[in-house]
Amino acid sequence: MAEIVIDGLGKVYPDGTRAVNDLSLDIQDGEFLVLVGPSGCGKTTALRMVAGLEQISEGTVRIGDQVVNNVPARDRDVAMVFQSYALYPHLNIFENIAFGLRLRKVPKAEIDKRVREVARVLELEEHLTRKPGNLSGGQRQRVAMGRAIVREPRAFLMDEPLSNLDAKLRVQMRAQIARIQRDLGVTTVYVTHDQTEAMTLGDRVAVMKRGVLQQVGPPQELYDHPCNLFVAGFVGSPGMNLICVELHEDGQTGRFRVRVGDQHLDLPESLLHRRPALRGYAGSKAVVGIRPEDMEDAEIVGGTEGATLTSVADLVEAMGSDVLVHFPLDAAPVVTEDTRELARDAGTDETLPATDDGVVLVGRFSPRTHV
Ligand code: ATP
Known part of the structure; x- marks a missing residue:
C-alpha cells in the first residue's frame, strides 16, 4: 500500500x-x-x-x-x-x-x-x-x-x-x-x-x-x-437550484435584497454575516444557489413578507420516498423535495398544481443559501 x-x-x-x-x-x-x-x-x-x-x-x-x-x-x-x-x-x-x-x-x-x-x-x-x-x-x-x-x-x-x-x-x-x-x-x-x-x-x-x-x-x-x-x-441529485438574481439594497429599510424576476426577497442575515462582502455587490447580477431540500419548510402564500418566493408548480415527480416539485421561475426552474406537506397545504393533497388560488409558495432562502 x-x-x-x-x-x-x-x-x-x-x-x-x-x-x-x-x-x-x-x-x-x-x-x-x-x-x-x-x-x-x-x-x-x-x-x-x-x-x-x-x-x-x-x-x-x-x-x-x-x-x-x-x-x-x-x-x-x-x-x-x-x-x-x-x-x-x-x-x-x-x-x-x-x-x-x-x-x-x-x-x-x-x-x-x-x-x-x-x-x-x-x-x-x-x-x-x-x-x-x-x-x-x-x-x-x-x-x-x-x-x-x-x-x-x-x-x-x-x-x-x-x-x-x-x-x-x-x-x-x-x-x-x-x-x-x-x-x-x-x-x-x-x-x-x-x-x-x-x-x-x-x-x-x-x-x-x-x-x-x-x-x-x-x-x-x-x-x-x-x-x-x-x-x-x-454535486447533488437533484441538483442545486441555481437562480439568476439581481442584488440590491433597499434604500428605505436598508435590507439587502435580491430580485428574482419581478419578486424581491431579503437575503438571510446569517448569509450576509458569513459573506459581508456581498453588500459591495449591490446593483450586480448574481446566482443564488439553494438545495431542493432547503426549501422544504415552505408555507402557503402569506408567509413572512420579504422572505418567500412564489410560483405555480408545473410538474410533480413522485419518486417513492421523495416527491420532487418543479416550479417555473423567470430566473430558472426550481425543484423542491419532500413537499407532500406543501401539496397538502396548498389544498391539493397529492396532485399539484391544482391550487385554488393558483399560487404555491416555493420556499424561503435558507441559511444555507449560496450566492
Ligand atoms: P469519459 O467519461 O467519456 O470516458 P473522460 O473524462 O474519462 O471521459 P478522457 O477519456 O480522459 O475523458 O478524454 C479527455 C479528452 O481527451 C477528451 O476530449 C477526449 O476526446 C480526448 N482524448 C481521449 N483520448 C484521446 C486520444 N487518444 N487522442 C486524442 N484525444 C483524446
Whole structure:
C-alpha cells in the first residue's frame, strides 16, 4: 500500500488535444479518492497516466517513494479494474483471477489458497470453473474485482467499473467495493461520471472539468461549500437550484435584497454575516444557489413578507420516498423535495398544481443559501 502523489500532471495527445491540465492531488495511503466529472473532462486520461497506460506529457506521478513516470505499467504494482472488465474469455474464472499471480510465479499452493479466499469474499466459489462468457454482467464485474484484489497491489485504479451494470446491481456492487476497500485499506483512485457514486464511495472527491481540477474535498464539504457554479451544479441529485438574481439594497429599510424576476426577497442575515462582502455587490447580477431540500419548510402564500418566493408548480415527480416539485421561475426552474406537506397545504393533497388560488409558495432562502 502506498500514497500516490500527482504533481502538475498534464496530457497533450499527439493530435494536440489537451486532456489534462496541471493536475495536482495528494492521495493518502489507504484513501479512497474519486475522480469525477462529465464525459471528456480528462479523468480516464489522468487515471491511465497513473496506471502507466498513457504517456505523461507534463508533471510527475509518485507511488510510495518512487516517481513512476518512466516505470512500465506492469512494474508499478497497481491493479486496474476497467469498465469493460477485460477478462480473458478462453480462461475459466479461477485462471482469470489467478493470472497475475501466475505471471509473478507465485507458488501453486499459494495461488490456490488466495484465489479461493477471494472467490469466497466475492461469492464466486461456485463459478470458478466457468468461462466469463457464461456469467452475468455482475458476476463478471466481481471476477474483475477479484483479479485486482488477489494481487494485493499497492493501489487499485478503477475506471467506471460499475457503468455496465443495471441500477440495482450497481448499488449492490458499490457497497461491496466500499466494504472491500475499507477492509483491505488499499489506496484507491476511482473514476466515474456519476456524482452519486462519487459522493457515496469517496473519502474525498476530486471534481474535474475540461481537464482542470475544480475542487477536491470530502463529499460533504463539496456539497455544503462548492467552490464555484460548476461544482455547485454537478454535486447533488437533484441538483442545486441555481437562480439568476439581481442584488440590491433597499434604500428605505436598508435590507439587502435580491430580485428574482419581478419578486424581491431579503437575503438571510446569517448569509450576509458569513459573506459581508456581498453588500459591495449591490446593483450586480448574481446566482443564488439553494438545495431542493432547503426549501422544504415552505408555507402557503402569506408567509413572512420579504422572505418567500412564489410560483405555480408545473410538474410533480413522485419518486417513492421523495416527491420532487418543479416550479417555473423567470430566473430558472426550481425543484423542491419532500413537499407532500406543501401539496397538502396548498389544498391539493397529492396532485399539484391544482391550487385554488393558483399560487404555491416555493420556499424561503435558507441559511444555507449560496450566492
Ligand atoms: P469519459 O467519461 O467519456 O470516458 P473522460 O473524462 O474519462 O471521459 P478522457 O477519456 O480522459 O475523458 O478524454 C479527455 C479528452 O481527451 C477528451 O476530449 C477526449 O476526446 C480526448 N482524448 C481521449 N483520448 C484521446 C486520444 N487518444 N487522442 C486524442 N484525444 C483524446
